[in-house]
Amino acid sequence: MHNIEQLEAGKTFLLSGNEAIALGAYHAGLKVAAAYPGTPSTEILENLAQFDSVYAEWSTNEKVAVEVAMGASYAGVRCLASMKHVGLNVAADPLLSASITGINGGLVIVSADDPGMHSSQNEQDNRHYARLAKIPVLEPYDSQSAYDFMFLAFDISEQFDTPVLFRTTTRISHSKSVVRVREALSVKGKALFTANCEKFVMLPAYARKRHVAVEERMKELKRYAETSPVNGILEGQGLAGIITCGISFQYVKEVFPNAPILRLGMTYPLPERMIRGFASRIEKLIVVEELDPFVEEIVKSMGVEVSGKSFIPITGELSPEIVASSAIKAGLLKETAIMDDFCKVDLPQRPPSLCPGCPHRGLFYALGKNPRRIRKKASGASSQVQSGLVVTGDIGCYTLGALPPLGGLDTCACMGASIGHALGIEKAGVTDKVVAVIGDSTFMHSGLTSLADAVYNRSSITVVILDNMTTAMTGHQGHPGTGINAKGEKMQAVSLENAVRGIGVEDVLVIDAFDIKALRDAIATATDSDKLSVVIVRGECAPLRRRSGASRIIDNTRCTQCNTCFKLACPAIQYQGGSVYIDPDLCAGDNCGLCEQVCPVGAIGVIGKAVAE
Amino acid sequence: MKNISVLMTGIGGQGIILASDILADTALRMGWDVKKTDSIGMAQRGGSVISHVRMGEAVNSPLIPVGKADVLFGMEKLEAARSCPFLVSGGKALISNYGSPPLSVTSGGGKYPADEVILDIIRKRAGEIFFIDGITKVADLGNIRTLNVFLLGALSVLLPLSLEAWKESLEARLPQRILDINLAAFSLGQKEIKNAGVD
Numbered sequence: 001m002h003n004i005e006q007l008e009a010g011k012t013f014l015l016s017g018n019e020a021i022a023l024g025a026y027h028a029g030l031k032v033a034a035a036y037p038g039t040p041s042t043e044i045l046e047n048l049a050q051f052d053s054v055y056a057e058w059s060t061n062e063k064v065a066v067e068v069a070m071g072a073s074y075a076g077v078r079c080l081a082s083m084k085h086v087g088l089n090v091a092a093d094p095l096l097s098a099s100i101t102g103i104n105g106g107l108v109i110v111s112a113d114d115p116g117m118h119s120s121q122n123e124q125d126n127r128h129y130a131r132l133a134k135i136p137v138l139e140p141y142d143s144q145s146a147y148d149f150m151f152l153a154f155d156i157s158e159q160f161d162t163p164v165l166f167r168t169t170t171r172i173s174h175s176k177s178v179v180r181v182r183e184a185l186s187v188k189g190k191a192l193f194t195a196n197c198e199k200f201v202m203l204p205a206y207a208r209k210r211h212v213a214v215e216e217r218m219k220e221l222k223r224y225a226e227t228s229p230v231n232g233i234l235e236g237q238g239l240a241g242i243i244t245c246g247i248s249f250q251y252v253k254e255v256f257p258n259a260p261i262l263r264l265g266m267t268y269p270l271p272e273r274m275i276r277g278f279a280s281r282i283e284k285l286i287v288v289e290e291l292d293p294f295v296e297e298i299v300k301s302m303g304v305e306v307s308g309k310s311f312i313p314i315t316g317e318l319s320p321e322i323v324a325s326s327a328i329k330a331g332l333l334k335e336t337a338i339m340d341d342f343c344k345v346d347l348p349q350r351p352p353s354l355c356p357g358c359p360h361r362g363l364f365y366a367l368g369k370n371p372r373r374i375r376k377k378a379s380g381a382s383s384q385v386q387s388g389l390v391v392t393g394d395i396g397c398y399t400l401g402a403l404p405p406l407g408g409l410d411t412c413a414c415m416g417a418s419i420g421h422a423l424g425i426e427k428a429g430v431t432d433k434v435v436a437v438i439g440d441s442t443f444m445h446s447g448l449t450s451l452a453d454a455v456y457n458r459s460s461i462t463v464v465i466l467d468n469m470t471t472a473m474t475g476h477q478g479h480p481g482t483g484i485n486a487k488g489e490k491m492q493a494v495s496l497e498n499a500v501r502g503i504g505v506e507d508v509l510v511i512d513a514f515d516i517k518a519l520r521d522a523i524a525t526a527t528d529s530d531k532l533s534v535v536i537v538r539g540e541c542a543p544l545r546r547r548s549g550a551s552r553i554i555d556n557t558r559c560t561q562c563n564t565c566f567k568l569a570c571p572a573i574q575y576q577g578g579s580v581y582i583d584p585d586l587c588a589g590d591n592c593g594l595c596e597q598v599c600p601v602g603a604i605g606v607i608g609k610a611v612a613e
Numbered sequence: 614m615k616n617i618s619v620l621m622t623g624i625g626g627q628g629i630i631l632a633s634d635i636l637a638d639t640a641l642r643m644g645w646d647v648k649k650t651d652s653i654g655m656a657q658r659g660g661s662v663i664s665h666v667r668m669g670e671a672v673n674s675p676l677i678p679v680g681k682a683d684v685l686f687g688m689e690k691l692e693a694a695r696s697c698p699f700l701v702s703g704g705k706a707l708i709s710n711y712g713s714p715p716l717s718v719t720s721g722g723g724k725y726p727a728d729e730v731i732l733d734i735i736r737k738r739a740g741e742i743f744f745i746d747g748i749t750k751v752a753d754l755g756n757i758r759t760l761n762v763f764l765l766g767a768l769s770v771l772l773p774l775s776l777e778a779w780k781e782s783l784e785a786r787l788p789q790r791i792l793d794i795n796l797a798a799f800s801l802g803q804k805e806i807k808n809a810g811v812d
Contacts, residue, residue: 176647347694348723349715
């Protein structure tokens with residue numbers, strides 16, 4: 001990553017979309033930025049945190065982030081909230097409310113969508129939020145446009161009294177391309193909040209008036225779309241004319257280098273006159289866009305004949321070859337040699353796994369050893385008679401605990417859902433005990449409120465908080481429990497145990513993530529009890545720790561190859577030349593020691609102790 | 614000039630992202646247009662990593678279309694074989710003979726393919742294969758983590774980028790304390806490929 005504060009105006013740099021968004025916002029006079037980490041959006045706030053003149057915070061969740069940005073906007077400064085696509089679901093309430101109040105200082109909401117689900121649970125198309133919230137959406141198509149559009153986004157926001165949705169995708173956020181940097185704008189005015197109840201207090205009587213203003217705003221934005229510099233026609237030849245936006249523009253240029261193209265930088269509201277003019281000059285109009293037929297359906301509603309999703313896939317990320325093969329299918333392109341018959345060979349997969357030394361591994365192993373869990377696994381669907389153990393899961397690295405051989409989770413849907421799921425399964429009346437497993441950052445994000453619900457509604461579930469003291473999966477960001485802020489400064493930490501006790505949980509246990517016996521005992525005690533309990537499993541995230549002590553080794557004279565250690569799914573434990581072997585470069589040494597604890601014949605240890613040299 | 618596409622593959626922790634950043638930065642220093650994109654997935658460590666780097670007068674898609682990579686740069690041989698469909702027919706494959714068996718193999722289930730199986734797959738596409746024992750060479754230098762820069766040195770012989778631009782980029786992207794050993798690894802990589810027989 002560049003030190004982006006040192007990038008000089010007039011020069012060119014290779015920036016990722018996320019770096020370009022951060023630099024563009026900074027050069028456009030940004031004062032306040034708030035975000036919750038989420039792939040592929042995380043680096044936007046990480047970069048913004050480098051600027052001394054920008055207040056940048058990791059918020060507890062996306063709803064809070066948008067509300068912080070709204071407050072800053074009301075106080076008259078330019079502000080931004082960034083998040084991954086599903087984060088905007090969490091923040092949908094303030095987003096729609098910001099639409100109706102309008103703004104004071106420019107307010108930009110960045111949504112980084114994830115077509116292809118590189119690291120997400122769905123691939124929703126967040127342009128729909130622009131239509132729902134009646135706000136404009138800008139979609140950059142490379143890093144230069146991401147940088148340039150950010151200046152414009154703040155101008156549009158302030159000119160039309162509206163929040164602006166700035167939508168990127170993984171391929172835009174995480175691709176690097178050349179950016180020519182401009183002079184930074186000098187920031188105008190100081191923060192000043194002036195009370196204006198009719199605008200900022202949405203009592204029904206005031207909100208009714210604001211709705212009229214919002215509809216007026218949409219009409220003005222439609223007129224603006226016709227002349228906006230972000231929409232434009234690239235002349236060309238050929239029968240087909242293509243409307244496209246975002247990264248799809250690059251694939252269209254690759255596949256149809258000479259076709260006439262209408263490139264949309266603003267995909268809501270659409271420039272109707274421009275689209276009709278473009279359509280009238282060509283024989284066949286097509287739309288190439290990733291995910292939903294968002295533009296296509298609006299163009300159809302204008303009564304313009306157009307096609308797109310009848311041959312371009314609605315699922316997954318597009319690529320040049322997908323656009324090419326779709327165009328061949330639709331008869332728009334002659335079949336060429338590009339799609340040749342490379343035979344797919346069956347190579348072993350390399351799926352993601354928990355790191356060696358991961359503090360989550362022991363809990364999943366211990367859950368697997370719980371008699372109720374063993375019973376549940378063995379009985380499958382017919383477990384109405386005996387009480388088993390259901391484990392609801394959540395979003396984080398630990399979701400990998402669902403995979404075999406750990407097989408430790410039965411559900412995972414969205415941030416914080418594990419506790420609500422557990423409560424619902426319990427209240428449905430199952431005979432099983434229910435354990436919810438949630439990470440520390442996810443608990444702060446949206447576990448607190450559902451735990452209060454469980455206390456209030458007299459639940460007897462067990463909530464395990466896997467506290468690795470960071471937001472690991474997105475690259476180790478701080479959260480309230482860590483007490484380290486986005487700029488790396490030490491702040492007040494919010495204590496998990498105090499928060500949990502404060503809500504009213506009486507049975508609270510804190511245990512060492514690397515102590516298998518303590519983990520097994522804690523699960524047994526908690527699930528045998530009829531009281532609501534919280535078990536905080538504490539151990540620092542492996543990549544953040546310095547390796548300590550010697551690698552564990554296996555005494556092959558004692559090893560019976562019972563495979564118990566393989567049940568830990570540790571990448572360091574391997575078969576080599578017919579015997580079990582621990583890779584000393586991968587082993588976390590004294591930071592972990594789980595394999596040594598689970599080996600039933602004492603064949604694992606360090607040289608000079610337990611194991612013969 | 615025709616655009617050049619280099620597909621770089623390896624596993625998490627090998628420094629593929631840094632290597633592709635250095636290559637892209639070198640192209641930028643030549644005054645070219647350049648785009649790069651990484652596919653990392655959700656693995657913190659040990660998962661497959663792919664970087665697409667494209668350079669020339671004007672680059673559109675950051676993703677290299679299947680069958681359009683001029684060079685396949687592989688830091689781990691199984692991953693190189695997996696990404697082979699990206700290589701243009703008759704293209705160049707520069708592959709470290711380093712192998713890291715994935716969990717599906719080490720837990721006793723799958724089988725890590727033999728070198729001949731991997732080379733047979735790559736031969737279906739590649740016109741020239743450089744199958745290099747990079748780890749041994751950089752281990753002699755004293756730091757196996759320089760394998761990425763060693764292979765960049767080898768790559769530099771195959772691409773029309775100036776040595777000056779490479780040096781500037783290496784100096785800009787690498788921390789001072791490990792710069793010298795990496796510059797040595799780069800030179801070693803250059804020599805290796807100049808002397809190497811084509812497979």
